[in-house]
Structure formats: C-alpha cells, structure tokens
Amino acid sequence: MVQIKxxxxxxxxxxxxxxxxxxxxSIELDLTIAKSISEGNTRILIDCTGLEYISSAGLGVFMxxxxxxxxxxxxxxLFGLHHKxxxxxNILGLNRLLTIVQTKEEALQAVKA
Amino acid sequence: xxxxxxxxxxxxxxxxxxxxxxxSALAVxxxxxxxxxxxxxxxxxxxxxxxxxxxxxxxxxxxxERDELLSFIDLLWRVFATGIVATLVSLILKILEFLxxxxxxxxxxxxxxxxxxxxxxxxxxLMMISFTACKRFILYQKTxxxxxxxxxxxxxxxxxxxxxxxxxSLTDRFDKxxxxxxVVLALxxxxxxxxxxxxxxxxxxxxxxxxxxxxxxxxFLFYTSNTIxxxxxxxxxxxxxxxxxxxxxxxxxxxxxxxxxxFLVLIFNLPTSSAFExxxxxxxxxxxxxxxxxxxxxxxxxxxxxxxxxxxxVNADAAxxxxxxxxxxxxxxxxxxxEEEARQLSSRLHNKEVKGIFDQSADKTHxxxxxxxGSKFRSVIAAPVKVKDEHAGTLVxxxxxxxxxxxxxxxxxxxxxxxxGISIENFRLMEEAFQNERYKEELKIARRVQKSLLPRQLxxxxxFEAAAFSESADEVGGDxxxxxxxxxxxxAVIIADVSGKGTTAAFHMSQMKGVFHSLAxxxxxxxxxxxxANRALAYCLxxxxxxxxxxxxxxxxxxMVYYARAGHCPVLYYRAADRKATYLNxxxxxxxxxxxxxxxxxIKQNEFSFEPGDLLILYTDGITEARNxxxxxxxxxxxxxxINQLYHLPADAIVQSVIENLxxxxxxxxxxxxxxxxxxxxR
Numbered sequence: 133m134v135q136i137k138x139x140x141x142x143x144x145x146x147x148x149x150x151x152x153x154x155x156x157x158s159i160e161l162d163l164t165i166a167k168s169i170s171e172g173n174t175r176i177l178i179d180c181t182g183l184e185y186i187s188s189a190g191l192g193v194f195m196x197x198x199x200x201x202x203x204x205x206x207x208x209x210l211f212g213l214h215h216k217x218x219x220x221x222n223i224l225g226l227n228r229l230l231t232i233v234q235t236k237e238e239a240l241q242a243v244k245a
Numbered sequence: 246x247x248x249x250x251x252x253x254x255x256x257x258x259x260x261x262x263x264x265x266x267x268x269s270a271l272a273v274x275x276x277x278x279x280x281x282x283x284x285x286x287x288x289x290x291x292x293x294x295x296x297x298x299x300x301x302x303x304x305x306x307x308x309x310e311r312d313e314l315l316s317f318i319d320l321l322w323r324v325f326a327t328g329i330v331a332t333l334v335s336l337i338l339k340i341l342e343f344l345x346x347x348x349x350x351x352x353x354x355x356x357x358x359x360x361x362x363x364x365x366x367x368x369x370x371l372m373m374i375s376f377t378a379c380k381r382f383i384l385y386q387k388t389x390x391x392x393x394x395x396x397x398x399x400x401x402x403x404x405x406x407x408x409x410x411x412x413x414s415l416t417d418r419f420d421k422x423x424x425x426x427x428v429v430l431a432l433x434x435x436x437x438x439x440x441x442x443x444x445x446x447x448x449x450x451x452x453x454x455x456x457x458x459x460x461x462x463x464x465f466l467f468y469t470s471n472t473i474x475x476x477x478x479x480x481x482x483x484x485x486x487x488x489x490x491x492x493x494x495x496x497x498x499x500x501x502x503x504x505x506x507x508f509l510v511l512i513f514n515l516p517t518s519s520a521f522e523x524x525x526x527x528x529x530x531x532x533x534x535x536x537x538x539x540x541x542x543x544x545x546x547x548x549x550x551x552x553x554x555x556x557x558x559v560n561a562d563a564a565x566x567x568x569x570x571x572x573x574x575x576x577x578x579x580x581x582x583x584e585e586e587a588r589q590l591s592s593r594l595h596n597k598e599v600k601g602i603f604d605q606s607a608d609k610t611h612x613x614x615x616x617x618x619g620s621k622f623r624s625v626i627a628a629p630v631k632v633k634d635e636h637a638g639t640l641v642x643x644x645x646x647x648x649x650x651x652x653x654x655x656x657x658x659x660x661x662x663x664x665x666g667i668s669i670e671n672f673r674l675m676e677e678a679f680q681n682e683r684y685k686e687e688l689k690i691a692r693r694v695q696k697s698l699l700p701r702q703l704x705x706x707x708x709f710e711a712a713a714f715s716e717s718a719d720e721v722g723g724d725x726x727x728x729x730x731x732x733x734x735x736x737a738v739i740i741a742d743v744s745g746k747g748t749t750a751a752f753h754m755s756q757m758k759g760v761f762h763s764l765a766x767x768x769x770x771x772x773x774x775x776x777x778a779n780r781a782l783a784y785c786l787x788x789x790x791x792x793x794x795x796x797x798x799x800x801x802x803x804x805m806v807y808y809a810r811a812g813h814c815p816v817l818y819y820r821a822a823d824r825k826a827t828y829l830n831x832x833x834x835x836x837x838x839x840x841x842x843x844x845x846x847x848i849k850q851n852e853f854s855f856e857p858g859d860l861l862i863l864y865t866d867g868i869t870e871a872r873n874x875x876x877x878x879x880x881x882x883x884x885x886x887x888i889n890q891l892y893h894l895p896a897d898a899i900v901q902s903v904i905e906n907l908x909x910x911x912x913x914x915x916x917x918x919x920x921x922x923x924x925x926x927x928r
Contacts (some may be wrong), residue, residue, distance in 0.1 A: 155745055155746065162789070187870075187918075188742070188744035188745065188791075188793070188866065189744055189745045189789070191744070191791075192744045192745070192789035192790060192791060193789055195789065195791060195838045196788045196789035198838070198839070199839075199840070199841075223793075223812060223813070223814060223815060224791075224793060224812035224834065224835045224838070225811070225812045225832060225833055225834025225835060225838070225847055226812075226834070226835075226838070228832070228834060228847055229834060229838060229839060229847075
C-alpha cells in the first residue's frame with residue numbers, strides 16, 4: 133500500500149513514495165522510476181521521509197536500475213530514510229551501491245555533483 | 246402396504262356383500278311372493294346394497310385415486326374394460342331369455358330377480374370406477390374453488406348414501422329437488438376439463454373413442470336394468486330398486502353429464518391441439534437445453550442440442566451455428582445444411598452487410614431471398630450467443646418458405662441462444678476450475694520437491710550441534726539453508742533468502758542450492774565463494790531479483806568460524822562468556838545486485854572463534870519482519886532477547902521455542918513471508 137507522488141524542482145525529478153512498499157506495491161515504484169527515466173530526467177531524488185517499510189522486492193526495484201543509471205549517466209539520490217528502512221538498505225549492502233543522504237538539501241547537492 | 250391390505254379387504258367385502266345381497270333379496274322376494282312373512286328383515290338387502298356400494302367406492306378409491314403412474318388414457322381404459330365386462334354379462338343374461346325353450350325359466354320372477362341383482366351391481370361397480378376416474382379428471386390441476394365444490398359434492402353423496410341405506414322412503418317431490426341440486430353441482434364440476442389440454446392428438450382420439458363406449462355402456466346397463474325391474478316390481482314394493490335409489494341415480498347422472506361434457510370438450514379441442522403440443526415441445530426443448538448445463542460433456546454437445554432444439558421449436562428447415570474461435574475465423578456447426586454452403590451463405594450475408602443479422606437478434610426475414618440466392622432457403626433469422634456478455638457466436642435458422650419466421654419464433658431463437666450461452670459459460674468456468682485444480686496439484690508437487698531441496702538432516706559434529714526450521718508463505722518459497730562437510734575438520738553452512746516469494750523465488754532458491762553444492766570446497770574461502778556465486782547467479786536471476794546469503798566455514802580443529810555475509814540479515818551470536826547475544830557488524834552486498842566484477846569489492850570475509858556454549862543463530866527476514874495484528878514487527882531486539890533466555894537449551898529446543906514464541910507474537914501461523922531459523926550450538 134503505497135502512494136507515489138512526483139514533483140519537479142530545479143530540473144530534478146522528486147519521487148515521493150508514502151506508505152509501505154511490498155512485493156505487490158513495488159511494481160508501482162518500478163513503473164514510476166521507469167517513467168521518470170523515459171521522460172529523460174537525469175537527476176532523480178527519492179524522498180523516503182514518508183516510507184515506513186520496504187520489502188526485499190522493493191529494494192530490488194532500486195537495485196535493478198543501478199546499472200542502467202550508470203550507463204545513462206543518471207544520478208539517483210535517496211534521502212530522509214527512517215532508521216528501520218535505512219537498516220534494510222544497509223543489511224543488503226545497498227548503501228554502498230546507492231547514494232543515500234539525510235536531508236533534502238544534501239540530496240539536492242548530491243544529485244548535482 | 247396398508248393401502249394394499251385395504252384394497253384386498255374391500256375386494257372381499259364387495260364380493261361377499263354382493264352374494265349376501267343376492268341371497269337375501271331372493272329370500273325376501275320369495276317369501277313376499279308366497280305370502281309368508283320373511284325370516285330375513287326386508288331392510289337387509291337395502292343395507293347390503295349400501296355396504297356393497299361403499300366397498301366398491303373404497304376399493305377403487307384406494308386402487309386408482311393415488312396411482313400416479315396411471316395416465317388419463319390408462320384410466321379410461323380401465324373404466325372401459327370394466328364397462329365391457331358388465332355389458333357382456335348383462336347381454337348374455339338378456340340373450341338367455343330369448344333362447345328357445347328357456348322362456349319358462351327366464352320369465353320366472355326368481356330368474357329375473359337374479360339377473361337384476363347381477364346386472365345392477367355390475368353397473369353400480371362400473372359407476373364407482375367411473376366416479377373415481379371423473380374425480381381424478383376434475384381435480385387435475387385443481388383450484389381452491391374446484392376442490393371446494395368437489396368436497397361439497399362428495400359429502401353430499403355421502404349423505405345420499407346414508408339416506409339410501411335407511412328404510413325410509415322420501416316423497417317424490419323431495420327426491421326430485423335433491424336430484425336437481427346434484428345435477429347443478431355436477432354441471433358446475435363438469436367445467437373442470439383441464440386434463441383434455443394435456444393430451445396429444447392421438448391420445449385425444451383414443452379418449453374420444455373410449456368415452457363414447459363408456460357412455461354407451463352406462464346407457465345400455467341403465468336401459469337393461471330398467472326393463473328388468475319394470476317387469477318385476479310394482480312401484481313401492483321392490484326389495485332393491487335402482488329407480489328409487491337416490492345415490493345411484495345421482496352418480497349415474499353425474500357420470501353421464503361429465504362424460505358428455507368431456508366428450509364435447511375433446512372434440513372442440515382437436516383442432517387446436519397441434520398448437521398446444523408445439524408449446525409443450527418448446528417447454529421440453531427449453532428444459533433439455535437448460536439441463537445440458539449440468540449433464541453434457543462438451544461444448545460441442547451443447548451446440549448440437551441448441552441446433553436440434555431450436556430447429557424443431559421454430560419449425561426451421563436448417564440451421565447453423567458459428568462460434569468464434571481463438572484464432573480469427575469461426576467454427577461452424579450445421580443442421581440440415583452442408584458446412585460449405587453455410588460458410589458461403591454466412592460470408593455472403595457478412596459481405597453484403599445485412600445490418601444486424603449477425604450481431605443482434607434481428608428478424609430479417611423480409612427481402613432476404615436475394616442474399617440467399619443459389620440456395621433453396623428463402624428466410625433467415627439469427628440470434629447471438631453471448632458468453633460472459635461477449636458475442637461468442639451466432640445461431641442462424643433457415644426456412645425454405647419466404648417470410649417463414651414470425652416475431653415469436655425470433656424470440657424463441659434468442660432465448661435458446663441465450664440459454665446455450667449460459668451453458669457454454671458454465672462449461673468454460675468448469676474447465677477453468679479443473680485447470681486450477683490441476684495447478685494446485687502441480688504446486689503441491691512443487692512444494693514436495695522443494696521441501697526435498699532442504700536438508701533432511703544437518704551436519705553434526707563433536708564440537709557443534711545444529712537444528713533448523715523453515716516454512717514458506719506460499720506453496721513454495723525462496724528460503725534456503727544447508728550444511729556440507731568439506732573435510733574432517735571443515736563444515737560449510739549456508740543460509741540464503743531469495744528476494745520476493747512464491748514460484749520465482751523457489752526457482753532461484755534451487756539455483757542457489759546448485760551453486761552451493763558445486764562451489765563449496767575446502768580450498769575456497771567464504772569471500773571467494775561469494776564472488777564466484779555472484780558471478781554464477783548474475784546470469785540467471787531476473788532483473789530486480791537478488792539473493793541475500795551468508796556462508797560459513799566452521800573449523801572444528803582450531804575452533805574458528807570464517808564467514809562472508811552477502812546482504813543477509815546480520816548474524817546473531819551468543820557468546821557464553823558474555824552471557825549475551827549480539828548482532829555481528831559487518832558488510833557485504835547481496836548476490837545478483839551488481840552483476841559485474843565491481844562486486845568483488847563489496848564482499849568482505851570475517852572470522853571469530855567459538856567456545857563451548859556459544860550459539861550461532863541464522864535466520865531470514867521473515868522472522869524479524871513478522872508482524873502482529875497491531876502491525877508491530879517481531880524485530881531484532883525480540884529475537885536476541887529470546888536467545889538470551891533460551892541459551893541453555895539444546896539447538897532443536899531453541900529453534901522450537903523461538904518459532905512457538907514467534908507464533909504467539911503474531912497470533913497466527915500464516916506469516917506473510919518465508920521464514921527460516923537455524924541454530925548451531927557449539928560445544
């Protein structure tokens with residue numbers, strides 16, 4: 133059960149998932165990121181402040197874009213992760229594959245670099 | 246059983262009273278004639294006749310009234326047979342009178358009385374069976390009012406019966422009034438001739454003939470009885486006399502009235518009977534097609550029934566049914582027309598775009614002969630067969646007659662097509678249900694096979710014991726654990742969790758098992774194992790799928806554990822010296838997340854030494870993420886707390902307790918993810 137909003141800010145596409153991402157709702161996240169990429173966005177922020185839970189399938193979505201984004205030179209930064217959600221990323225080792233920061237300001241900085 | 250006994254008893258009673266009646270009447274008659282007082286009371290024959298009538302009535306009531314198998318025609322045949330016997334007997338007795346040399350005997354009053362007492366009861370018996378038959382005819386599809394009238398009539402007859410048996414004679418006037426009332430009632434009841442409508446034309450003709458004879462028999466017996474009794478009795482001196490017997494007269498009149506009425510109704514119903522039969526056939530056909538829902542074995546047989554029933558109901562000469570198939574094109578089923586011709590006509594009607602004919606139930610019977618050129622048919626109607634609200638096919642009916650179909654036929658065709666649609670839909674649903682059942686079976690097999698992929702027994706050693714538990718959310722799951730003895734002093738242990746769950750996860754899990762068994766070797770370090778495993782799995786995992794795993798090598802001789810964790814849940818280790826379980830802090834990315842050599846940098850090897858009493862607890866996130874009804878997770882803290890309390894137990898007891906406590910926490914055994922727990926206790 134996740135609601136995903138999107139907004140544009142300074143040429144950066146911000147994706148805001150609110151709720152929980154499990155196997156079923158991960159498809160929605162997948163579609164949203166795919167759409168953002170197909171629209172030609174090269175700077176994507178994932179605002180995780182409203183994300184309460186993410187399952188392995190949800191993590192798989194982020195993971196599946198890592199190589200494509202590297203190839204297309206797209207930068208994706210996650211920010212505002214709850215402690216528990218961050219822990220899930222860390223356990224899987226995704227923290228070393230994705231750029232994860234604390235605040236939106238940091239994220240906007242990171243995505244421009 | 247009881248009814249049978251009553252029937253037999255009544256048969257006996259009737260015959261005995263008949264003989265008694267004959268003898269007593271003769272005795273009374275003789276003594277009257279001789280002018281001496283009779284030994285037998287004069288009222289006895291009267292009473293005996295009453296008993297005789299009651300016996301005959303009850304006999305037929307039990308024998309015929311409730312016999313559901315007896316059709317109307319059968320019933321008439323029974324009456325006819327009784328009638329013919331009675332008539333023949335009376336005829337023989339009459340003929341005897343005219344035989345030469347017998348006139349002295351036959352003209353004797355005793356012979357006449359005997360003949361009367363044979364003929365009259367036979368006639369009375371015929372009346373009773375006729376009466377029972379009339380009752381069934383009248384009460385067929387009875388209404389409240391017809392039933393009430395009948396009850397009044399029958400109770401009235403009971404009254405007459407009592408009156409007739411009593412030794413009182415009523416005035417002539419009163420007799421006539423009573424008779425008049427009963428005749429009126431009989432006329433009212435005669436309006437109930439519904440049974441006629443349900444006969445087909447042949448049955449009607451049979452019924453007419455039988456009724457004619459039955460009326461004749463009654464008339465003949467009445468006439469014969471009258472002539473005998475006229476010569477025998479002076480008025481008011483008779484021993485038993487049907488002319489004075491109100492009950493007999495009433496029943497006789499009733500039977501004659503009803504028979505004549507039915508006879509006329511039958512005659513007038515003859516011309517319309519074919520239309521009625523047609524309607525009845527429609528109903529039967531409709532029933533046939535609805536029954537095909539449950540009974541028929543295939544869609545084809547439903548098509549066949551649809552064709553047959555609709556053709557016979559609307560009197561069509563030919564028909565075809567075109568059903569859409571999955572591929573473009575249609576399957577054609579025909580009746581009375583060759584498939585080739587049907588296809589030709591169909592494509593011609595399609596090409597000329599005869600509007601509505603193939604997509605709606607239109608009655609395009611006019612001016613269509615030009616489209617039907619080359620065939621012998623001159624009119625056509627079509628009705629759509631809808632399955633799940635989709636136009637799945639068309640029923641086309643043809644007639645050689647121009648303008649051969651009317652509105653009603655069109656409606657009938659549409660109704661039949663509709664019903665067939667429901668049948669077909671039912672079939673498809675059933676088919677799907679079967680299919681699902683098969684899938685379920687397959688999944689059960691898959692579950693068995695997958696269970697066999699997990700080790701039945703874990704490797705044990707002098708310096709550790711191991712126990713595990715694993716369950717999946719669906720039939721099959723993505724959790725994997727295993728042990729493998731590499732050398733005398735090295736044992737490999739693995740736990741892995743495929744992302745997602747269900748069938749895909751199960752396939753990847755079996756790949757993981759293959760990787761483990763082919764790579765695990767004493768010469769390969771855990772770190773190297775992970776790198777190789779990642780390389781192997783990179784090419785067979787779906788996009789977005791990955792496997793978190795932890796691989797351990799236990800050195801039993803130098804009491805060390807070497808391990809690498811690839812994105813798996815942190816290892817929980819209970820150190821007996823600290824009396825505390827802690828999560829080991831290390832790094833490593835899950836398998837399949839990075840599918841190039843860059844992964845090599847993301848995996849690290851770690852090691853620790855073990856002491857007796859230490860516990861190595863391996864688990865998948867199904868355990869820590871299991872939630873209770875409040876949405877709260879079981880969590881890392883609860884798990885470590887459990888171990889802190891259970892540390893003194895053997896490995897299998899720890900596993901069992903933790904799983905039990907997990908169920909107690911969630912309140913259910915249906916945890917929404919695959920979950921696995923493996924405990925190694927060092928010693």
